[in-house]
Amino acid sequence: MRMSHVFSRTLREVPAGAESMGYGYLVRAGFIQQLGAGIFSLLPxxxxxxxxxxxxIREEMDGIGGQELLMPVVNPADIWKETGRYFSIDKEMSRFQDRVGRDMVLAMTHEECVTDIARFEIDSYKRLPQLVYQLQTKWRDDPRPRAGLIRVREFTMKDSYSFDRDQAGLEKQYQAHFSAYFRIFDRCALPTIAVGSDSGMMGGKVAHEYMYLSPIGEDTIITCPSCGYTANRQVAVFKKEHNSGEMLPLEEKLTPNCASIEDLANFLSIDQRNTAKALFMMGTFVDSTTGEEMQKLIVGVIRGDMEVEENKLQNAAKANALRPAHTDEIKAAGMEPGFGSPIGCAQDVIVIVDDSVAKSTNLVAGANKTDYHLLNTNFGRDYTGTVADIASAAAGYACSVCSAPLQQSKGIEVGNIFQLGTRYSESMGCMYQDEDGTRKPVIMGSYGIGVGRLLACLAEQYNDESGLKLPITTAPYQVHLVSLVKDVEIAEKIYTDLTAAGIEVLYDDRKESAGVKFADADLIGVPVRITLGNRSLKEGNVEVKLRGSSEDAQAFPLASLVADTKDLVASLMADIRSNMVHRQL
RNA sequence: CGGGGCGUUGCCUAGUGGCUAAGGCGCUUGCUUUGGGAGCAAGAAAUCGGAGGUUCGAGUCCUCUCGCCCCGACCA
Structure with missing residues (x-):
C-alpha cells in the first residue's frame, strides 16, 4: 500500500478526551475514528x-474443532422470552418493534439464537459433541462507555458455543478453549492471565476470564503470589479469622455521632473486627416466566473490618439487580441508616450474613435507633438470615488456599469462558435422545473474545513516546518502506519486489520531508522499517530498523534485500511463536 | 440515572458583554528545501452544537435542548 493512497491520515495532536496512550495513538495513527459514544469505525x-x-482466532478455533457460522444481530424477542432474559436484562439490551409490532431485540450475545439452531440440528447423542463459533457484531447499550475501544457499545466479538452429551464432554471443550485462548493471546503477543470469575447473566457455574493487567482496567483481580490462586474480586475468596467465645447478654449502648464503623470503634476503643455493619440494597427480582418485577430490601451484614462485595451479595440474594436503598426504604423496614442492623427488622427483608459475622460472637451492631448500638450481638440468637460469603477480597488478606497475603491488581477482560450447563437447553427445549432412549438436555458452554478490545489492549501494551509498536502478528503491515531518494524507480522496484514476495509493505511514496515520514512511520509503528537514502544506497545498501528495538539500523545489501527481509519477517514471527506457552487448567 | 466538565474552520486551542471572531497544525497555489514533524509568500475554510430569552449590542449572560468527556451508579 502506498502512503499516498492510504485513506486515513495521521494527526499531530491527540484528540481531546483521549485519556489513555493506546487509544490516543490508535486515533492519531488513523486506525479508528469515533462516531458516537462507544461507537467506532475501523479505518483501513x-x-x-x-x-x-x-x-x-479462526485458526485456533478451527484447531479445536470449531465450525464458523454467522447468526443474525436482530432477533425476534420470542426466544429471549423463552429463556427469561428478555425480562431479566435491563436497558443494556436494545429493543424495538418491527412494522407489524412484533417485539425484536438487538442480540447482545447469541445463546438464545444458537440454542434455537441446535434444538433443530441436534436430536441424537450421535450428533454430539459440537462446537460452533462466529465473529459478529454485538450491541450492548452500556450506560457508560469509556476509554476508547476498551469499553464500547458496538463491538465485534468472537463467540463460540459448545454442545455436549455430558459434563465430561463439556469439560473437555472447556479445557480446549482454555488452552486455545492462551494460544490466541500468545500469538497476538498480549500477556494475559486466566482468573476465576462470576458467571453473571450467563447463568452458568464454572467460568474464567482472561485478563490483560493494566492500570486502566476496570476489573480488580486478586492473586496469590505464593500458590498462584487468581480470581476476579467479584468472586475471590480469602481466609477469614474470627474470634469466638461465650455469648454475652445483649446490651444497648449510647454511641453519639458514631454512624461510621471507624467512629464507633474509636468511641468504644475496640477493634473494627468486633463490629458488624449493615449494607442496605434494593434488589430487583424477576419472575422468569411472567417477567413480573418485584423490589425487596436486602441487608448485607459484614464484619466492620471488611467490605461487602456487591456481586457476591447479589448472587447470595438471587437478585437480578441491586441498587443502594434510599433512607426512607430502610426506615420503612424498621432500620436506621448509620445505626442499622437486621435485629428487629421487618419480616420481608432479605438478610444475608457474611460467614465471618455468623462465626464471630459478641459483635457490636446497630440498635436501629439513632446514636445507639447494641453490644454482644450474636447471629442465630439475636437475628437470623442466610449465611454466605459476601466479603470483598483485598490485598493483604490471607489466601484461602495457602494463607499467604493476597495481592490485587487492575485488569481488562479480553476473553471469557463459561460452563453453561443446561441453563439454555432446558429453558428452550434443546434435547437429544441418549443411547438408553431417554431425552436429555444438551450441555452447553459459551466462550467469548472481544476483538476490538484485544486491539485496544495491544495498543496499550505496545507503544512508546513516538507511537504504536504492535507486534508483527497484529501490525497492519509487516514492512514500512520509507523512500528518501529522488530516484523513484529504485524505490518502486523494491516495493514491487517485496510485495511480489508476499511481504506486506506500506510504502511511503509521498513528497514529504524525511522528518514527516519517519514520524508517521513511528506513529503507525510497522515493525520493520526499511529506509532508502542516498547515504547507504551509494554502498548498495538500505537501512533496516526494527520499530520495537533501540538498536541502530542495520545495512541490508540491495542485492539480497527481498530474501533478507523475508527472513527477518519470518524470524520476528518465530520469536512470537517461541514465546508461546502451553497452558491448561 | 446522579455529580462535574466541555462544544469556536478538518484537528488543537485563544477569545471572560463592544469594531470585520484570533493563532498553531492541516489544506490549496507558487518558489525554495530534502536523513527526524522545513522556509518564504499568497489563499480557501466558522450560520461560535441547536432553540428561545435578556440587552442598544451575545461566542461571552439566562433558560431549555442535543452531543461528547470524566467521576459514581451500572456492566459477560
Whole structure:
C-alpha cells in the first residue's frame, strides 16, 4: 500500500478526551475514528490489524474443532422470552418493534439464537459433541462507555458455543478453549492471565476470564503470589479469622455521632473486627416466566473490618439487580441508616450474613435507633438470615488456599469462558435422545473474545513516546518502506519486489520531508522499517530498523534485500511463536 | 440515572458583554528545501452544537435542548 493512497491520515495532536496512550495513538495513527459514544469505525489500517487478530482466532478455533457460522444481530424477542432474559436484562439490551409490532431485540450475545439452531440440528447423542463459533457484531447499550475501544457499545466479538452429551464432554471443550485462548493471546503477543470469575447473566457455574493487567482496567483481580490462586474480586475468596467465645447478654449502648464503623470503634476503643455493619440494597427480582418485577430490601451484614462485595451479595440474594436503598426504604423496614442492623427488622427483608459475622460472637451492631448500638450481638440468637460469603477480597488478606497475603491488581477482560450447563437447553427445549432412549438436555458452554478490545489492549501494551509498536502478528503491515531518494524507480522496484514476495509493505511514496515520514512511520509503528537514502544506497545498501528495538539500523545489501527481509519477517514471527506457552487448567 | 466538565474552520486551542471572531497544525497555489514533524509568500475554510430569552449590542449572560468527556451508579 502506498502512503499516498492510504485513506486515513495521521494527526499531530491527540484528540481531546483521549485519556489513555493506546487509544490516543490508535486515533492519531488513523486506525479508528469515533462516531458516537462507544461507537467506532475501523479505518483501513485498524481493520487490517483486526483482520489479523480474527485470522488468528479462526485458526485456533478451527484447531479445536470449531465450525464458523454467522447468526443474525436482530432477533425476534420470542426466544429471549423463552429463556427469561428478555425480562431479566435491563436497558443494556436494545429493543424495538418491527412494522407489524412484533417485539425484536438487538442480540447482545447469541445463546438464545444458537440454542434455537441446535434444538433443530441436534436430536441424537450421535450428533454430539459440537462446537460452533462466529465473529459478529454485538450491541450492548452500556450506560457508560469509556476509554476508547476498551469499553464500547458496538463491538465485534468472537463467540463460540459448545454442545455436549455430558459434563465430561463439556469439560473437555472447556479445557480446549482454555488452552486455545492462551494460544490466541500468545500469538497476538498480549500477556494475559486466566482468573476465576462470576458467571453473571450467563447463568452458568464454572467460568474464567482472561485478563490483560493494566492500570486502566476496570476489573480488580486478586492473586496469590505464593500458590498462584487468581480470581476476579467479584468472586475471590480469602481466609477469614474470627474470634469466638461465650455469648454475652445483649446490651444497648449510647454511641453519639458514631454512624461510621471507624467512629464507633474509636468511641468504644475496640477493634473494627468486633463490629458488624449493615449494607442496605434494593434488589430487583424477576419472575422468569411472567417477567413480573418485584423490589425487596436486602441487608448485607459484614464484619466492620471488611467490605461487602456487591456481586457476591447479589448472587447470595438471587437478585437480578441491586441498587443502594434510599433512607426512607430502610426506615420503612424498621432500620436506621448509620445505626442499622437486621435485629428487629421487618419480616420481608432479605438478610444475608457474611460467614465471618455468623462465626464471630459478641459483635457490636446497630440498635436501629439513632446514636445507639447494641453490644454482644450474636447471629442465630439475636437475628437470623442466610449465611454466605459476601466479603470483598483485598490485598493483604490471607489466601484461602495457602494463607499467604493476597495481592490485587487492575485488569481488562479480553476473553471469557463459561460452563453453561443446561441453563439454555432446558429453558428452550434443546434435547437429544441418549443411547438408553431417554431425552436429555444438551450441555452447553459459551466462550467469548472481544476483538476490538484485544486491539485496544495491544495498543496499550505496545507503544512508546513516538507511537504504536504492535507486534508483527497484529501490525497492519509487516514492512514500512520509507523512500528518501529522488530516484523513484529504485524505490518502486523494491516495493514491487517485496510485495511480489508476499511481504506486506506500506510504502511511503509521498513528497514529504524525511522528518514527516519517519514520524508517521513511528506513529503507525510497522515493525520493520526499511529506509532508502542516498547515504547507504551509494554502498548498495538500505537501512533496516526494527520499530520495537533501540538498536541502530542495520545495512541490508540491495542485492539480497527481498530474501533478507523475508527472513527477518519470518524470524520476528518465530520469536512470537517461541514465546508461546502451553497452558491448561 | 446522579455529580462535574466541555462544544469556536478538518484537528488543537485563544477569545471572560463592544469594531470585520484570533493563532498553531492541516489544506490549496507558487518558489525554495530534502536523513527526524522545513522556509518564504499568497489563499480557501466558522450560520461560535441547536432553540428561545435578556440587552442598544451575545461566542461571552439566562433558560431549555442535543452531543461528547470524566467521576459514581451500572456492566459477560
Amino acid at each position: 489500517l485498524g481493520l487490517r490489524s483486526v483482520r489479523k487478530i480474527e485470522t488468528i
